[in-house]
Amino acid sequence: MSSTKTADLLPDARSPGGGGTSPVPARRRSWRQSLRRDWQLYTLAVVPLVFFAVFRYLPMIGNVIAFRQFEPGGSVFGDHWVGLEYIRMFLNDPTFWDVFTNTLVLGLLTLVVCFPMPIILALLLNELRNRYAKRIVQSVSYLPHFLSVVIVAGIVMEFLAADGSVNSALHAVGHAPILFLQQPGWFRSVYVSSELWQTVGWGTILYLAALTSIDQDLYEAARIDGANRWQQTWHVTLPGIRPTMITLLILNIGTFMSIGFEKIMLLYNPLTYSTADVVSTYLYRMGVVSNNFSYAAAIGLFESLIGLVLIVSANKISRRTLGTSLW
């Protein structure tokens, strides 16, 4: 299913000027004819294209400051070339490698927990016979998705505060209170659980849709072959939702590096930097707080490139081994 989706989402490899080998269809119009015929359509694209040029592509070009000296008040693109100086600087910066490791650990933990859970929840929901109960569980579990990350962070803080619910439960079993948000050892658990709380329900939507599209005859056939419930799930249901799983996995891997920036910004503090500080928060402090724009831009460029490499390679591996890919 995702192969058709992506054929649609992503540009065709045989774009004009890209291939050249495919014979030009006889009815293909020249640019001049197309413009004359469709000029009104093209005018509708002008403002959106300006948007993409200014707010998406200009910042990409703006990354040249990673290789240039930036003077406050000077050009947005920096003032003179310094080559790879800033790249060398962060590669030799031990803090950078600390936050890099934190990013990988946190990203991996989030992936391991927050990727499979919606699948499990969707399978459980699918087994629920009572439609009314199913609707209630769905409506409730989608809700946190719509809350601002500020509200989620606020709820986490209240919930884990010294006088909060968790600590009163600990008190009830005779445990001393734990200051969760002040201890580096707790940060990852807090982050991943709050992420799970917010995303697990919403994450089931696509799986539930995929589940309803599985051909019921397959179950019938499996039953005739003597498959029990568990075997039906394993041999019919899971293969049925596999393309959805792979598509979402690839997309998750692509956002690995930029993980949870806003929530970490809200939840971390200098006491928990040793586990909570990630690449994006570090470059925020380096750039916006300390005004080392070029240095921070060099780190940011590195981060974006890794993201791109991750998604491209995840896609390639998936296409080679599983035959499903985004493009």
Add this chain to the structure above:
Amino acid sequence: MVGRPTRGYRVFQVCNTIILTLVVVATLYPLVNIVARSFSGEGYINAGQVNLIPRGFNIKTYKAVLHDSTFWTDYGNTVLYTVVGTAISLVLTTCYAYVLSKRNLRGRTFLVGVAVFTMFFSGGLIPNYLLISGLGMRNTIWSLVLPNAISVFNLLVMKSFFEGMPTELEEAAAIDGLSTYGTLLRIVLPLSKAVIATMTLFYAVSFWNSWFGAFLYLDRPNLFPVTLYLRNLIAGASGTGSVGFTGSDAAQAAANIQSVTIVLTTIPILAVYPFVQRYFVSGVMIGAVKG
């Protein structure tokens, strides 16, 4: 499903019901807890005795926050940013999605590629920050609404929807001498109410919930959205003093001003949520319909 359920399956059904009930409880517990705290007295809160039901019922903090003019200014700002941002986003997204939905348009592949590439590679925080500052948009509404005017995900949802419309209608409109603009306005949009409602909600929620742009680009407190008001409260950047408390009220506020503000900020979302939830789900579905 046909067939007599086995004993193992019945056991599974019971476990399943229990697990799903726990999911519901775990999802709602923190929310109910916040509401309970917001209505509780400071003595009970500080002693960690508030769970699901308010104890020492108290609305002093609500009164104080609702009398705080900064809170209302910021709430108004959020509404303004949401309305303006959503309007701009809708117009731009609709126009571009309509263009992209024309399969025979020359250069369509390029136009799609321009948008989709930005999903996988972005300029990053620092160049964006320098650009917005360089354009002189700091401390204006534009620093919040323009950089997020088109969400590529929403764009693709809308494009899929337009692609699914019958082409005959538009061809008939063209034969009747309607221009492209006329066709879009009078034929296509009236038939797209469902997807427009979905897009409105997607954009409105994302503008309503956003805080980081404001945190980066706004320095004047009278421009802050309410999410930033809340953020400063939980980050301790502005204490209870700013709301004008004295004596015992100050202690009360210190105990639950965060819960109160969280509740007041969440109410609009909760109020519309039951009615609009299905539009969100349908939006995700349209986006994935090809998948």
